[in-house]
Amino acid sequence: MSGRTHARACPERTCLGCRERVAKGDLLRIVMIEGECVPDRRGTLPGRGAYVHPTPVCLDLAVRRRAFARAFRGPGPYDTAALRRAVERNGSTAAR
Numbered sequence: 001m002s003g004r005t006h007a008r009a010c011p012e013r014t015c016l017g018c019r020e021r022v023a024k025g026d027l028l029r030i031v032m033i034e035g036e037c038v039p040d041r042r043g044t045l046p047g048r049g050a051y052v053h054p055t056p057v058c059l060d061l062a063v064r065r066r067a068f069a070r071a072f073r074g075p076g077p078y079d080t081a082a083l084r085r086a087v088e089r090n091g092s093t094a095a096r
Helices: 058-065 067-071 081-094
Strands: 012-014 021-023 026-031 036-039 049-051
Touching: 026 081, 036 081, 049 058, 049 067, 058 067, 058 081
Parallel strands: none
Antiparallel strands: 012 021, 026 036, 026 049
16 A cells, blocks of 8 residues: 555636635536526536536626626626526525
8 A cells, every 4th residue: 555545636616706716516506508597506417517606796796707708608698597596595595
């Protein structure tokens, strides 16, 4: 044996809003389906993913910076209504 521990590395991703690198599990994955940003909580939807903290502050920053257009490599703007509802619903359940 080499004496090394076999600790698994935790993948990191960058939040589109605050640009902070954190563990992938702490962020909400977003995919684009037919011009709409859709939350992918299980991480199984096909396509290119972008990540944001599930907070209204980071979502607002990402929208204001037009980060979704760069992340999805498209012209934008994208519909973020479903994403905003999911983030607000997440915040209301976390406050309980």
